[in-house]
Amino acid sequence: MSILSVRDLSIHIKAARPVDGISFDIAAGECYALLGESGCGKSMTALGVMRLLPAAAQVAGGAVEFEGGDLLALPESGMRDIRGGGIGMIFQEPATSLNPVLTVGRQIIEALELHTALRGAAARARAAELLDQVGIPDPIRRLEEFPFQLSGGLRQRVMIACALAGAPRLLIADEPTTALDVTIQAQVLDLLDELRRKQGMALLLITHDLGVVARMADRVGVMYAGQLVEEAPRAQFFAKPAHPYSVRLFTALPDAERRGGRLATIPGSVPAADVRHPGCRFVERCSEVMAECRTAPPPWRDVDAGQAGGQRVRCFLAGRAPAVAAGVGAGDTAAAVESAPLLEVADLQVHFPIRRGILQRAVGAVRAVDGMSLRLMPGRTLALVGESGCGKTTAGKAMLQLLRPTAGSVRLDGVELTTRSAGELRPLRAKMQMVFQDPFASLNPRLRIGDIIAEGMQALRVDAGGTAKIGPLLEQVGLRADMATRYPHEFSGGQRQRIAIARALAVSPQLLICDEPTSALDVSVQAQILNLLSDLQRDLKLAYLFITHNIAVVDYLAHDVAVMYLGRVVERGTAEEVLRSPRHPYTKALLAAVPRVDGARSEVPKLAGDMPSPANPPSGCHFHPRCPLADDACRRAYPAATRVGATHAVRCFKA
């Protein structure tokens, strides 16, 4: 008995068809995951079900049945009862989905008053109960707080509490944990899973993350270019994905086994929504393409005929596609050569003063980076890992002297940077460059690609070859030389990131600081960029300082790892040491929180709570309030570095 049944739903925005005939069913209490890259129409499908489409979009056909009633035929007033009452929805960004000027209590009570008969004190009590249910400690006090007083994880919990207020039978979660850190993500996913089991609520989970799907879903629907291309129970999907697209999604995932090798990539990108497809939608990017793929759209085929509710796929090969050889790594390519470090950071501190009062006196400081030390050898990759807010990006900028450190030293090739003036730094800037996180914000939209790449060469006067160098540079990062005359808006996210890399390479740096260079990209594009980065390292002997929160990428790419917590490095060593035999309880918890594609659960207890504010760090070891092993010693003093191996060091009394 399905609670939600979507039949041939099509949504058109003028000529574009972001959703083009999609059908699926969700049974009561089931978790159905819609999986796909950005631009596949996942969110549009959810908005279509809720009838919350943007003004330009309209439902062009199909039916949406919820508990037997046709949602598309309901009047708007009837639809309002369904929203929140029958179907709840939570969004990706907890920062913007709560009203900042209303207290948390008001927002939950508003939802309660809309969908239940509870009023006044009863509604209040129920709101507190809901907060308790979503795992917020001290719910009575929290009711009076405003969203800005809560952390991201707590806000997402409040959002879930709001969605639960109307006791919906179906919860639509649109990338509910994408904006959260892994440890918080693990908490929120656990919460959703528990609520689903306890209340028998169905869950439509929209995500691009295979790990989240493996952790949560009962059934999986893979979306591509506005259509479902594969539908399967979780176990079957993860055991043997049938559609060539699904297969490639798996092989594009970076992990330790593919170290040093190349990741399988999907050439090209998702076709634009206004392209008409005479045949299969994946045909341009598929390696098993046959003549019939181009002429007729493939029908649904069961992969294992006979099994009811089994795996089905929209492909002529029907799961008989040859397995793509996942690149198996050759292990570390760069041996740990004992040489002078390229980058040596000692006791780096970056404090931002907090100013109060009329005279703007400094009353305290946000200790974004509070005494970190690391060494990076030429030609190697050091990953700086940590949750958001731990100071990794600030540290990266301080190393480049984009932010002036408060104290400490940064030596590049033996030259001290912190004491140099802006003018003196200029010649050194050619040695170190940065690749930024958001490829849409890192290129000036008003400049041509050629001008963007030439900017660094002009500013640093390293015009060896001058503008003639731009073409080869573009080719080096996998673009065409004639693209130099175009503007950034003509490129996709992955191409833009290539341009950003070319811009950094233009001045022939030895050190590239990569600040989450793939976190804004889809899995298949991420694989392309990671391949490019490892090629460049091999060819140009580049050293990377790789700032990231993505453990899988670290596992694939990094030689050395430094784990940061609240402004300090708590554990460092080679990738093997830190990721295989972590010693610090934080590192252990961080690794355990990563949802794994194989669905395996770790035995390490999940971290409770959030990272404390760097303006007011806890006494002693910063980690003690969340640490399961903490004792009095941890509360008194910050542990010194303990060496547990030639290259492995950890700052913990318990290590």
Next chain:
Amino acid sequence: MSFQPVVLWSDALLFVLIAVIVALTLWARRQEALRAAWARVLKDGVAMAAATVLAVFVLIGLLDSLHYRARLPDQPGTTARYAVEVNSALDALLSDLRLRAEKTYSAPLATHLYSKEALADSTQREFPRLKFGGAHLGQDLSNHEFDIAIRVSRGCAGGLVIWLLLVWILVRTLGLELRGRFPFVVSLSNHGRGSKRPFDKLRANGGSDTAQGAASGAIFITLLPILLLFGIAISLGGGYHVFGTDKVGQDVLYLSLKSIRTGLLIGTLTTLVMLPVAVLLGILAGYVGGWVDDVIQYLYTTLSSIPGVLLIAAAVLMMQVIIDTHPQWFATSAERADARLLALCLILGMTSWTGVARLLRGETLKLRELEFVQAAQAFGVGRLAIMRRHILPNLMHIVLIALVMDFSGLVLAEAVLSYVGVGVDPTTISFGTMINTARMELAREPMVWWSLLAAFSFMFALVLAANLFADAVRDAFDPRSS
């Protein structure tokens, strides 16, 4: 030569401004993003209708900016002498209106004065006949109304003919798509004036080429009433005072047309003064930060907390004293009035940059944190170069929007200031001075209403057109709307 060209300072600035706009247009044609945004404006029917009205106003303003001094009749034995009076090309075109002054007030299209006077050959106080208004009728006033009707229809016919001619020429020379246009033109002339049906039909067809068609259709449709009104005004103006006359018998239509230049100058030159200050200080405050930001913020908070009219009044009065104590600086009274107009623009500009600067500061604060700016910093690109290459181009849409939005506000500000008495020189004809005198006229019995009505309708048309155009520009350049 029968005249001596005179270039007033405001004329020179206006022509420089026009040249700059032309140059910017040529430059913008090569910028892809700008071209796309302007193409959206060009496809917007309302925007093009508003632009047509604005263009007519600008044309009148430009004609009024070509100044000259007429040569006086030669007297034997002397060198050529020129009149003290500075006239413009518009004055020459409207010399009929300008020279046919009555004694005092007369109502629109009247044949008699508005107040009784003792006539020379009678002991009774009568309404005397006007010297020019309706003079062609002679003593027989019975066909006054018939004459007006004839002239109106003649004017309409003339306007229509010119319109059809214009449409034909435009369609032929600009190579506009004939297939789309012809049925439209034919059907429009069948329906007669004011019919919007063909326009709607074109719009309903949808599609981008029809959107372009709808926009040029909007221009033609706007031109039709404008040309009809022109035809009627010319035809009636030959024999009557269309908008009546004012206290000293000047034709009010002439005054209204002369006011257009003042309004346009105040609107554009003030923006010209204000913009560099606003852009420079806004970007400096936002990008450099620190004490520079503090100083600029204090400056504009202080400036905008002083009541605007008070500040402007003080500055204008000071300027007036300087002008009055240095009569030797100005060869003619026109130059003196012009100096005062420029001073007013300057003062308005110096007091009205705060809003735009605040806007630009906020936007710069946002841009400064964007990664492309940090990438430039990582290359060691200098501050000035970053502001010029990375910040300014990304602010231009805001500057443009602020510019067109401020224009209409400034035209209205001039009217308010002149009404208060601190605006333009009393000899300068402007909407403000017209409204100021209308204050007395409305208090008079019987009431004189036509100066106010004329000033109001002209100003309304100008400001409405500017506002509609500004809206369309904002929509086209707003990144969120596209």
